[in-house]
Amino acid sequence: xxxxxxxxxxxxxxxxxxxxxxxxxxxxxxxxxxxxxxxxxxxxxxxxxxxxxxxxxxxxxxxxxxxxxxxxxxxxxxxxxxxxxxxxxxxxxxxxxxxxxxxxxxxxxxxxxxxxxxxxxxxxxxxxxxxxxxxxxxxxxxxxxxxxxxxxxxxxxxxxxxxxxxxxxxxxxxxxxxxxxxxxxxxxxxxxxxxxxxxxxxxxxxxxxxxxxxxxxxxxxxxxxxxxxxxxxxxxxxxxxxxxxxxxxxxxxxxxxxxxxxxxxxxxxxxxxxxxxxxxxxx
Ligand code: AMP
Numbered sequence: 001x002x003x004x005x006x007x008x009x010x011x012x013x014x015x016x017x018x019x020x021x022x023x024x025x026x027x028x029x030x031x032x033x034x035x036x037x038x039x040x041x042x043x044x045x046x047x048x049x050x051x052x053x054x055x056x057x058x059x060x061x062x063x064x065x066x067x068x069x070x071x072x073x074x075x076x077x078x079x080x081x082x083x084x085x086x087x088x089x090x091x092x093x094x095x096x097x098x099x100x101x102x103x104x105x106x107x108x109x110x111x112x113x114x115x116x117x118x119x120x121x122x123x124x125x126x127x128x129x130x131x132x133x134x135x136x137x138x139x140x141x142x143x144x145x146x147x148x149x150x151x152x153x154x155x156x157x158x159x160x161x162x163x164x165x166x167x168x169x170x171x172x173x174x175x176x177x178x179x180x181x182x183x184x185x186x187x188x189x190x191x192x193x194x195x196x197x198x199x200x201x202x203x204x205x206x207x208x209x210x211x212x213x214x215x216x217x218x219x220x221x222x223x224x225x226x227x228x229x230x231x232x233x234x235x236x237x238x239x240x241x242x243x244x245x246x247x248x249x250x251x252x253x254x255x256x257x258x259x260x261x262x263x264x265x266x267x268x269x270x271x272x273x274x275x276x277x278x279x280x281x282x283x
Contacts, residue, residue: 001085003092006099007141010054013091014142019044019051022144024135027057027094028074028189032179034087036148039176041088043146054142055084056093062105063130074192093142100137110136112166115252116159119265120276123242131156132163144171152178152186154265154278155252178277180206186277198271204236205268209279212246212264216281222246222256233268242267242274246281258283 002013014020021040025033037055044051057080064070077094084092101107109129116128139147149157157175164173179187184206185199194202212229216222230241248255249263262281267274 001081001089001092003081003094005093005095007095010091010093010141014052014054017052018049019047019145020143021051021053022138022142022147023053023055023089024138024147024149025055025057026059026073026189027080028076028192029057029080029083030179030187030189030191032150032152032187034083035179036150036176037084037087037089039174040146040148043174044090045088051145052090053088054091054093054144055089056095056138056142057084058093058095058100058134058138060100060130060134061097062101062109062133063127065124065126072193074189100134109133110163110167112159112163115155115162118155118252119243119245120155120267123267128156128159132159135160136163136167136169139169139171146172146174148174148176150178151175152188152277154249154263158250158252186275188275190273190275193273195271198237198273201237202270202273202275204233204238205266205270205275205277206279208232208236208244209264209266209277212244213279213281216246216258216262216264217283222254222258229266233266238268238270240269242269244268249280 004010004013021044023036023040040053044053059073110132111129112132121128183203185203208229212225215225226244229244233241244266246264249261258281263278265278267276
């Protein structure tokens with residue numbers, strides 16, 4: 001595996017590969033990230049000739065609406081390099097901020113209308129413009145054939161899908177299942193911030209999502225289910241629920257009657273840590 005930091009080193013390391021399988025991350029890798037890298041490696045190995053697996057690790061300042069969150073974001077590059085290698089990454093791209101934002105932080109931004117404006121977009125103003133901008137830049141630098149994203153960030157998947165479609169990026173996208181701790185908590189780099197007594201309560205988010213999805217599939221009134229879930233989360237120790245919503249999985253608009261493409265999405269705070277997660281409604 002090669003570790004590269006500049007655009008020139010990156011394109012030299014990728015060479016003229018037939019297929020490039022790309023996993024963008026913000027580092028501090030866990031099993032969720034590794035499942036994406038392994039999926040990329042499986043696809044790369046299936047090709048003839050074999051493709052190349054590229055992982056980027058870049059804590060993107062433009063997607064943090066809260067400077068304290070950016071400052072507190074965990075980092076451990078030596079460990080990330082070893083983990084990426086173990087998951088069969090070929091090229092580990094770890095640029096610094098000036099490499100990605102040569103023009104400074106006031107350059108051109110990509111805005112994806114509609115799907116980026118609800119939920120996370122409301123509670124984290126500017127977040128998805130930062131995500132879309134950095135992903136567009138990384139796509140131009142890496143020139144992937146396939147890019148891999150996690151369903152844990154469901155709205156992000158929809159924002160990237162719309163950007164790729166609207167701007168005709170010549171690549172395909174794969175969305176991979178959420179990887180969870182044994183107690184159901186979705187893996188996240190931010191889980192490192194939990195105090196032990198708070199960590200024990202955090203799986204209530206996934207339990208409440210599943211309970212909401214079951215109740216929705218059983219024909220309950222969806223707005224009543226949402227309100228009940230918000231209450232259940234507060235009782236379970238969450239100090240604030242940003243949203244708990246039963247939505248169409250493509251448009252992210254609230255739905256009144258669940259179909260095969262319905263998801264329950266939520267964001268809530270516990271012990272000063274903001275968690276997001278989502279599940280499918282099993283209809
Ligand atoms: P991040 O480093 O948090 O920006 O995440 C990089 C990629 O890994 C994104 O596509 C995430 O959706 C994905 N990811 C993060 N956590 C998980 C998880 N628990 N399971 C699957 N994918 C994940």
